[in-house]
Amino acid sequence: MNATAMAALRLLGGVILAGLVWEGVVVLFGIRPHLLPRLSEILAAIAFTPGAYWAGLQRTAAETLIGFAAGTAVGIVNGLVFFRAPLLRDMLLPVFVVSQTIPVIAFGALVVMWFGNTLMAKAVIAFYLTFFPVTVNTLLGLNSVDPRQAALLRSFGATPTQILFRLQLPMALPQIFVALRLGASLSLVGAIVGEWFGDNTGIGVLLLQAMYNESVVALWAAILCAALLGTGFYALVAWAERRIVFWGAEQ
Amino acid sequence: MSGTSAARGVFGAVLILALWEVTARGFALPAYTLPAVTQILGAVWEHRAALQAAALVTGFEAITGYAIGALAGIGMATLLVLARPLRAGVLPLLLAINSVPVVAWSPLVLLWFGVGVSSKIVMVALAVGFTIFLSALAGFDRVDRRSVDLMRSFGAGRIGIFWRLRLPAALPLIAAGLRVATVRSLIVAIVTEMLGAYGGLGWIIYQSVTLIDFVQVWAAILVASTLSLAFFGAVGALERRFIFWR
Numbered sequence A: 001m002n003a004t005a006m007a008a009l010r011l012l013g014g015v016i017l018a019g020l021v022w023e024g025v026v027v028l029f030g031i032r033p034h035l036l037p038r039l040s041e042i043l044a045a046i047a048f049t050p051g052a053y054w055a056g057l058q059r060t061a062a063e064t065l066i067g068f069a070a071g072t073a074v075g076i077v078n079g080l081v082f083f084r085a086p087l088l089r090d091m092l093l094p095v096f097v098v099s100q101t102i103p104v105i106a107f108g109a110l111v112v113m114w115f116g117n118t119l120m121a122k123a124v125i126a127f128y129l130t131f132f133p134v135t136v137n138t139l140l141g142l143n144s145v146d147p148r149q150a151a152l153l154r155s156f157g158a159t160p161t162q163i164l165f166r167l168q169l170p171m172a173l174p175q176i177f178v179a180l181r182l183g184a185s186l187s188l189v190g191a192i193v194g195e196w197f198g199d200n201t202g203i204g205v206l207l208l209q210a211m212y213n214e215s216v217v218a219l220w221a222a223i224l225c226a227a228l229l230g231t232g233f234y235a236l237v238a239w240a241e242r243r244i245v246f247w248g249a250e251q
Numbered sequence B: 001m002s003g004t005s006a007a008r009g010v011f012g013a014v015l016i017l018a019l020w021e022v023t024a025r026g027f028a029l030p031a032y033t034l035p036a037v038t039q040i041l042g043a044v045w046e047h048r049a050a051l052q053a054a055a056l057v058t059g060f061e062a063i064t065g066y067a068i069g070a071l072a073g074i075g076m077a078t079l080l081v082l083a084r085p086l087r088a089g090v091l092p093l094l095l096a097i098n099s100v101p102v103v104a105w106s107p108l109v110l111l112w113f114g115v116g117v118s119s120k121i122v123m124v125a126l127a128v129g130f131t132i133f134l135s136a137l138a139g140f141d142r143v144d145r146r147s148v149d150l151m152r153s154f155g156a157g158r159i160g161i162f163w164r165l166r167l168p169a170a171l172p173l174i175a176a177g178l179r180v181a182t183v184r185s186l187i188v189a190i191v192t193e194m195l196g197a198y199g200g201l202g203w204i205i206y207q208s209v210t211l212i213d214f215v216q217v218w219a220a221i222l223v224a225s226t227l228s229l230a231f232f233g234a235v236g237a238l239e240r241r242f243i244f245w246r
Helices: A002-029 A039-048 A050-084 A086-100 A104-115 A119-143 A147-155 A160-196 A203-212 A216-244 B002-026 B037-046 B048-082 B084-098 B102-113 B117-141 B145-153 B158-195 B201-210 B214-242
Strands: none
Touching: A002 A039, A002 B084, A039 A050, A039 A216, A050 A086, A050 A119, A050 A160, A050 A203, A050 A216, A086 A119, A086 B002, A104 A119, A104 A160, A104 B158, A104 B201, A104 B214, A119 A160, A147 A160, A160 A203, A160 A216, A160 B102, A160 B158, A203 A216, A203 B102, A216 B102, B002 B037, B037 B048, B037 B214, B048 B084, B048 B117, B048 B158, B048 B201, B048 B214, B084 B117, B102 B117, B102 B158, B117 B158, B145 B158, B158 B201, B158 B214, B201 B214
């Protein structure tokens, strides 16, 4: 607890220091506000209409989290199915791998057409950006389990379900979390881009409005919100990883 | 063994395409739900001139930005490894920039560099640069502390250790970063084009969405996917050629 408090304090100190450096550098070097406004100006802009930024943050966070959670669940189940059914895996995995190399975000336009300008549409975009890496990494992790360990458990009379939950799934967790960390950033990108196809609230909308108004201060305010959400979400996943994969001390 | 799984893969792909075609045609799905595969291919053929011009624009942006980003990423990682004192100051700044989801920079970069090609190149270079910088840095840091000490005890300098030890150790990770970055370069180019451009696949996609021309959206996505696959395949082939010990 004390160590966490210390780490939090150090983090806070780092953020305050970074803010001071930002402010100082802009004033000292006379950087034009067109490039980089003073931090205090940006914070003042947020403080002027906190409601819009708070609503945007909440909305985008909801889209990201729903999509990420669904993508994780479906991805893990899908990885399990592929693991158990090699025929299905051989037939579908190549298509999956190829589909990872295509610019899936372009499908965002289609998803928004199908679901309308709803929270759901953005969650679906975040979903499929998370879903692919989680599926592939779940399968990778499950395949990396030593078959002799599974054979040993089986010789002690363990059922396939027991082997799955006691051995294979835990062994696959480090790989799954690699995909989850990737998915955490991808799902946020998906949500933001999804909002560009039309919406009223959200960080993506704030970015777009600021761009159309050519307001650099508002743009930076939205960028700060995006950074806050991205970092917070990533930290949450990393924290969960340390908690759940407590044995993965190699990192 | 691998022959059968490859055959199954081809079979699966064909099956999906056939299922798609039959579903779209059989249920007479409207184009906004799901156009048939043949319909999309027809649209690609019909608009081939426009799509080819757009693919050239997007491809140019992606490859130019990719080259700049790759050089900058590897260069920056090398610099930070060779000049330790620099690292403490520069790395937190870079990580802070990277903590922003990359697409959130797009509107700002558009304001700074205009609607033309240069803003897309900057965005691609940014995304590719960070991807490769982070994997190169992880690769350079991956070497065993004891190997470094051993080389130093034989009188190797910082540059000697980098050249003989760190770079070979980092190459697989850099190669992986280079591969992932191919896909990212096209995604970022397309996404930035959607916000504002004079041409390119992302611009066509955005235009078609506003015109509610769904088949055209699919056609542009198909071309973008082919471009992305070709780029990915080319970088993968180069990697197999040059990192022969993997």
